[in-house]
Amino acid sequence: MRKKIVAGNWKMNKNLDETEALLAELSAKLPDTHADVIVAPTFVNLATAVNHLNSSVIQVAAQNMHFEDTGAYTGEISADMLLNIGVGTVILGHSERRSLFGEDDAMLARKVKKALEKNMQIIFCFGEELSDRKSSNHFKVVEGQLKNGLFNLPAEAWSSIILAYEPVWAIGTGETASPEQAQEMHEFIRKTIAGAYDSNIADEVTILYGGSVKPANAAEIFSKPDVDGGLIGGAALKCDDFIAIINAI
Template identity: 50%
Template sequence: MSRTMVAGNWKMNTTPTQGTALVKEVMNKVPNPPTKVVFGVPAIQLLAVQKLVSGHANYAVAAQNMHQEEKGAYTGETSAEMLVDAGIEYVILGHSERRDYDGEDDELINRKIIRALEAGLKPIYCCGEKLDIREANNQEVVVGKQIEQAFSSLSPEQVAQIVIAYEPVWAIGTGVTASKEQAQGMHDYIRRMIANQFGSEVAKGMTILYGGSVKPDNAEELFAEPDVDGGLVGGASLDAENFAAIIRAIKPA
């Protein structure tokens, strides 16, 4: 089974009308993608986009967040059970913007991961270091701690359901991209860490995405690295031509 994937994180962009048009255009440009393609859309668009991709084996939808509780008096929040009932397959958790703007830490993210897995959602877990950490060459320590805390108390069977997205914070939305060597180095470290904690079979099957200014002109060389299984794409996922080119950069196994 291929572990490749290209996921687009639209963040707080596109109206429902624009989002529907964008999905249709991408699917028209790449009707039979060589990999799993996930649209990470604003909450208001989840139902409409899920309806568009329903029945297409290689297209799916991700929520950009969810609440850690099953239900309750949490105005404005969305539960894992609501997402599953709507046919949503994935949820993005731990994104650096949620950490920075909403104060989410890996203890909370761990609770969200557990809740998602219990409900039947597949988390796309984001981790990555800031520039000062990279400059001090402490990226493995920081990312390792993020993963260790976020995956605390999880079984190997649960971890096998998770997609990891390595996103160096210094490369998100900046136009700066990690070199293919930097990306491969961190992805190799993450896979070895997963193997040590949860077993080699889990590590070999795990999808590890690179996120951080992925564009059509760098996607192919990034995705050619042995431990880079695809990308979590930000700005380029909002342009159908660019996103289609990134999807096509994946080489079928």
């Protein structure tokens, strides 16, 4: 049975004091749930988060990492650095990394390869822009991102992959893909993986929806058969909203 997951991507938000306060509140209010719960604070607060949550079921993820082990890459963070502080999950390919920082499919494939070499769990993000959706090119774009970033992997690597479909036009815009649109794309993703590998891998991979999930729409989105949870942005920064979304699954 596929894992249900609710992951909070905090992006460039929360200083140290705010991070500690939110983690304490989340830990105190976390309900009993069959879903895995993940938070991804900023790099400078990852070690604090790991220490704070060492007796909690909440897992900690990094928002990014480099594809080399060491070197002259000012400002970058390696897989070994993350593992050394107890972080074994990393988000790769987020739309903001792609659009704002020029991370293309080739670079992301290198990052995925490195993370797998280090036995890390990957939350791999992908999705179409508004122009792709309007031109009815969204399926082709998503298929290309999957093929270029992941379809060179051996079948056994997929046990370490979590997918996060992000309709880019619905991130931070107040727009949300309808539950039917989310289901349509998630179903397409599974069929695409089944075609490239087999139906077992397609059926077992967790696919999160990552487009402006809120307490008001979470239950309906999560009710769709191919939606296994969410990669949550803004709502993950408010404890009660994040808890409500966890409850919705």
